[in-house]
Structures are given as structure tokens and as C-alpha cells.
Amino acid sequence: xxxxxxxxxxxxxxxxxxxxxxxxxxxxxxxxxxxxxxxxxxxxxxxxxxxxxxxxxxxxxxxxxxxxxxxxxxxxxxxxxxxxxxxxxxxxxxxxxxxxxxxxxxxxxxxxxxxxxxxxxxxxxxxxxxxxxxxxxxxxxxxxxxxxxxxxxxxxxxxxxxxxxxxxxxxxxxxxxxxxxxxxxxxxxxxxxxxxxxxxxxxxxxxxxxxxxxxxxxxxxxxxxxxxxxxxxxxxxxxxxxxxxxxxxxxxxxxxxxxxxxxxxxxxxxxxxxxxxxxxxxxxxxxxxxxxxxxxxxxxxxxxxxxxxxxxxxxxxxxxxxxxxxxxxxxxxxxxxxxxxxxxxxxxxxxxxxxxxxxxxxxxxxxxxxxxxxxxxxxxxxxxxxxxxxxxxxxxxxxxxxxxxxxxxxxxxxxxxxxxxxxxxxx
Ligand code: AMP
Ligand code: GLY
Numbered sequence: 218x219x220x221x222x223x224x225x226x227x228x229x230x231x232x233x234x235x236x237x238x239x240x241x242x243x244x245x246x247x248x249x250x251x252x253x254x255x256x257x258x259x260x261x262x263x264x265x266x267x268x269x270x271x272x273x274x275x276x277x278x279x280x281x282x283x284x285x286x287x288x289x290x291x292x293x294x295x296x297x298x299x300x301x302x303x304x305x306x307x308x309x310x311x312x313x314x315x316x317x318x319x320x321x322x323x324x325x326x327x328x329x330x331x332x333x334x335x336x337x338x339x340x341x342x343x344x345x346x347x348x349x350x351x352x353x354x355x356x357x358x359x360x361x362x363x364x365x366x367x368x369x370x371x372x373x374x375x376x377x378x379x380x381x382x383x384x385x386x387x388x389x390x391x392x393x394x395x396x397x398x399x400x401x402x403x404x405x406x407x408x409x410x411x412x413x414x415x416x417x418x419x420x421x422x423x424x425x426x427x428x429x430x431x432x433x434x435x436x437x438x439x440x441x442x443x444x445x446x447x448x449x450x451x452x453x454x455x456x457x458x459x460x461x462x463x464x465x466x467x468x469x470x471x472x473x474x475x476x477x478x479x480x481x482x483x484x485x486x487x488x489x490x491x492x493x494x495x496x497x498x499x500x501x502x503x504x505x506x507x508x509x510x511x512x513x514x515x516x517x518x519x520x521x522x523x524x525x526x527x528x529x530x531x532x533x534x535x536x537x538x539x540x541x542x543x544x545x546x547x548x549x550x551x552x553x554x555x556x557x558x559x560x561x562x563x564x565x566x567x568x569x570x571x572x573x574x575x576x577x578x579x580x581x582x583x584x585x586x587x588x589x590x591x592x593x594x595x596x597x598x599x600x601x602x603x604x605x606x607x608x609x610x611x612x613x614x615x616x617x618x619x620x621x622x623x624x625x626x627x628x629x630x631x632x633x634x635x636x637x638x639x640x641x642x643x644x
Contacts, residue, residue, distance in 0.1 A: 218522070221275055222247045222258065223265060223295070224286025227549070227599035228507035230254050230579040232284055232521075235514045239522035246278065252590045253580025253598075265290050268298045275304050282307065282525060288364065288504050292318040296483075307525040313474055313481040314503040321362045321398050323501050330473035332466055334498045335403040343387040346399055350379040358402040361386045363395030368441055368556065372404065407492040408453045409499065411509045414467050414487070415524055417533035418480040421467045423459060425450040425516060425540050427509040428636070433556060435631045442556045443596060446632030447512040448546040448607060453491055462489065462496050470501070482528055511547040511579050511599040516540050544607035546633045548614050550598040552582065553625025559594030562586065563623040576617040577601045592623055608637045 218241045222233050230253050233245050237257050247254045248261035248271060263270045265287060275283055283299060285291055285308040294311035308314075315322050327334040335358070340346035350357065350373075359382045361369030369392050373379040379401075386396040414423045427449035433439040454462065466487055474481045486502035486509075514521070518539035527533045552560045561582075568590065571578045579599040584591055600621070602613035611633050618628060 218242050218281045219244045219246070219278060220522070221245075221261070221271075221278075221280045221283040222254075222286065223271065223283065223290055225249050225251050225254075225265070226286065226507055227547075227579040227581040227596065228505050228510045229286040230581070231511040231514045231599070231601075232286060232505070233258050234577065234579070235517065235521045236284070239520050242522060246274075246280070248274070251580045251593070252583035252585045253578065255585070266293060268293060268295050271295065272298050272302055272304060275299065276302060281305060282522070282529060284308070284525060286504060286507075288314065288317050288502060291503050292364070305526070305529045307529045308483040309481050309503050310479070312479045315479070316470075316474065316481070316485075316501045317503040318364060319362055320360055320400055320500070324400060326473060326477075327498060330469050332469050332473070332498055333495060335405050337400050337402040339398060339400055341398045343383055343399075346383045346387065346401060347380055349401060350383065351376050353379075353401070356404040358404055359383060359386070360400040360402065361392045361395040362398035362400060363392070365392040365395045368392070369395055370441065405490040405492055405497055405499070407490040407497075409488065409490050410451055410453045411447075411506050412454070412459075412462055412467070412487050412489055413506060413509065413513065414485050415528060415533065415538070416467075416471050416481060416483070416485055417528050417531055418471065418475055418482045420533045421463065421471050421485075422533065422535075422538050423463060423467060424513055424538065426454040426459070427451060427506070427513050428453070429506065429509055430629060430632055433629075435629050440556055442551070444506070444508045444549065445551070445629045446546070446548045447506075447509045448544065448610070448633035448636060449509070449512040449516060450540075450544065452636060458491065458496065462487070466496060466498055482531060508547045508549050508599050511601050512545045515545045515577065515601060515603045516543060541603070543603045543605060544610050545601065545603040546607060546610045546614050547579070547599045547601040548618060548628055548632045549581070549596050550600060550618065550621065550626050550628045551596045552592050552594055553627060555595055555627070560625055561592055561594045563592045563625060565590045565592060565597070565621070565623045567620040567622050570620045571600070571617045574617045575602060575613055578617075597623070597626070607633055611637065
């Protein structure tokens, strides 16, 4: 079987790594990939948004299954383009992907299907938004409506902060088109978890829960990023809470989308805050989370290709998804200046020892230049280990990172630490 993975981050490296373990897989291609992915897949130099060329490639190479990582090709309709040509692909259609592409759509949807979420207002006129926030109680959450690479959300504590944020998003348009509309939301208090679920549009099977670390600095401080590390499973979601999430969130989401004629096939990502009033949905994504996927896939026992084929064919036949009785942690190593700037072309050293320690190093922003593995901006590596306990996995990952070096590397020293109740001085 030949598989095409679309994407170029740590998530796609983890996907390609897991898919390569399936018996029937003879060849993996990845477009556009990165330096790490090139070790287990043939790199295809086609951009993420070049849907027609990607479909031409899949047709020409007789690809049996295409797996899409990032949201952009999904929201542009890669699944529709492939399916029109009879090509098998894992992911939701353009219409179903709108659950991530527009926060306003997602909030309206949740209201309509009684899916628990923070109360909210949507504005397309900045003056109306400013009037509303002058009378609201704080803290509040202000969000750009469209895709803003995870950076379009600001928690504000005062009316003047709220007003400045509204101006940035709607008037100065710092996130471009994503700021045409804006949401103002109730601030939810509680533990934040990620639950990703596999679905054929009817049946929904949740994966183990995971927890991301979104801020750049230790102790959850500094600006929001795409995610600086994750671990799985979490102890925030015992079986009883997972059942509530399935009943109150996942099932009604998938049946609601089907009722609206937006049948959702693929993986549905839910960002959930577990409040003292139960689970509340913060956000949906129409794809696997990154870095969460890097911490979740090493725990998967069931064959991933089988799951993807079933879903792509529209019928999830598997009764149960099996997980290893282990914990896994992924620590993201980023370049200097991330998330604001993108420093590149620094030689990465010390990757050879990671295998010996028992770590996987999933590449994100890496490239090969002059025969060397160099940084390519943003998040660079996801150093990952699974072990019998979360504590043991964390120890392994940080030992491995000690041996990795590139100019300006930065990472958080507290990934997963809250769950094991130790601080970074322990390691
Ligand atoms: P989003 O842009 O919706 O993905 O949100 C980014 C981050 O902001 C989330 O991961 C939360 O940590 C935080 N956040 C977003 N909405 C809320 C909310 N209503 N209450 C509390 N925190 C929030
Ligand atoms: N780690 C957050 C996301 O994938 O959206």
C-alpha cells in the first residue's frame, strides 16, 4: 500500500512514523515534509495549498490513502478535490472543516445543538464590540473569528485592554481577514484538556486525553504559541468524565453536523475546559492536534492504517481502539524568537544519541542544507518518550534534550510536571 501524508510538522512526522509500522505499507510519500520525515518517506515538493497538483500526484503514483495533517488544505477543500476524482483520503470535507475555519460558525453550532460552551457574543462592527465590553464584567476572552495560527485569542482583564485588542483585530487587522468578525466570550476556569476522536460521520471513538502547554514560558507565562509540549494520557479525564464528553460533546457534535448536511469524517479535535459545572468546549479543530498527536500516537496499539482506511471508506468497523498502558511526553524545542520571529539555518547537533536513550525526535521546522540538518524556523523538534510512568518519560526526554544543541534553542522545562507534581529542579 502507498500512502501520501500532507504536511510538514511534528504531527506529520509522528503520523508517518506510526503509519510506517503497519504491515501492509510499502511506501510513504510526504508533501512537503521536512528533514526528519525524509528518513522514512519520499519527500514530494508540492505545497500544502496546491490541491490540484497534490491530487495529480496521488493519481499518477496510484496512492491508496492520503492523510492530511494541517487545517489549511482541509478548509480549502482537499478532501472534496480528492473524492471527486475517486481518490481515498482521510479527513473532513470543506464544509465539515468549517467547524475549525470559523469560530463564529462553531459557536452558533454549539448553541444550536446544546453543546456546553462559554457564553458569547459575535460582532462584525468594532463600535458595537467596544460598547459591549465597556459594560461587561472581567476577565473576558476576545477572539478573531477566522484562522490565526493559534494566536487570535486574547484574555483581557480591563476595558482598555479589551478595546486595544478589538482595534488590533478589527481595525488594524493584525490577523488579516480572520478579523472581519470577532467573538467576546465568558472566561472559563478549570483544567484544559484535549480530546481527539476518530469518526466515520456516525460512530465516534475518543482517543486517550492529552494536555498541551500553549504558552512559550515555564509556568504558563508569555505569549500563546502553537503548543510547546504535551503529555498523554491525563488524569483530568477519568472514565466517567470521558463518558460525559462523549455523550454531551462528541456524539451531539457529529450527529449535529450530519443533520446539517456536513457529515464529518476524520479526526475531530476538541479543546475542553473541565469546569466545576462539567466539560465545556473551548474550540474544535478539524485535524490532529500538534504537539498532542506526537504524545498520543506512540501509545496507540491498534493499527492506524486500518482505522484510517475504515474512516476514509465511511464505515468505522473497529470495535475498540487499544492503547498501551504507558505514559508519553513530547517537549517542543523551538528557535530563538518563537513565536514572534522565525530564526533559521542553525545547524542541529546531537540527534544521534536520542535513539540510545529511547526517545523519538519528531521534526517540525527542519531542513537539509549543505548536507546538514538545520533549523527552518518556529517549532523545530518534538522530543518524545513513552515509559511505564509519566515521571520516567519526562526524565528520558529531558536527558535527551541535554544532548541536543543549536544556536538559540529554547524549550519549556515544565512539560507534564503539573501532572506528576514535581518542579523542574527535580530533573
Ligand atoms: P483558542 O484561540 O480558542 O484556541 O484559545 C486559545 C487559548 O486561550 C485556549 O487554549 C485557552 O487556554 C484560552 N481560552 C480560550 N477561550 C477561553 C475561555 N472562554 N476561557 C478561558 N480560557 C480560554
Ligand atoms: N496544540 C493545539 C492545536 O493543535 O491546535
